[in-house]
Amino acid sequence: MSDTINLKQLPSGALYQALAPLGVTPSMARRIQASVLRRGTLPFDRSDLSAALLERVASVSRIPELTCLGQTVSPRDGFRRLLLRGDGPEVFESVGIPLYHGTPLERTVVCVSSQAGCSLGCAFCRTGRLGWQRDLATW
Ligand code: SF4
Known part of the structure; x- marks a missing residue:
């Protein structure tokens, strides 16, 4: 689990760099970060984030909770x-x-x-x- 990407930990630029190999753009990274920090989930409204892309993000990342x-x-x-x-x-x-x-x-x-x-x-x-x-x- 330690080598998964903690979606609450990274600033948006670093999060983009970590997720770029999956096809995530800088604006997508900011939307993912906003959803994770506000709701604790990946975005529901996926107008430009396909289900396949979100599945790839979920497979390499984690959203820790206190x-x-x-x-x-x-x-x-x-x-x-x-x-x-x-x-x-x-x-x-x-x-x-x-x-x-x-x-x-x-x-x-x-x-x-x-x-x-x-x-x-x-x-x-x-x-x-x-x-x-x-x-x-x-x-
Ligand atoms: S009040 Fe307590 S937490 Fe605050 S600086 Fe002093 S020792 Fe640290």
Whole structure:
């Protein structure tokens, strides 16, 4: 599986280069990437992407998914914390922070982890107590 193309990992130019031998053009690569990142699937609307081409892409690629191990929503401030696992054994968090501009939950800021653990060691922080474990993959 490690030598398959991770469709969530590559920037569009690199994704095009990886898929070009299959007949994928730069605009097709951008459509594939947009569909994968927005919906987690290859495109449904295949006006210029034939079923045969999408089958070739599917046969050499993968679309990884994060596993949500749990979530909590604070009754005090509405912060939503997700405990996630990706392609390794480490777990990490992502936090949805509601912004109140008149209507509650109108907008949400998302705090995204780029590392498992942290080397800064702030005294109040449990992540800091873990120490740095690794950088997370882009996807
Ligand atoms: S140790 Fe400090 S910098 Fe690192 S995640 Fe915790 S609060 Fe943030």
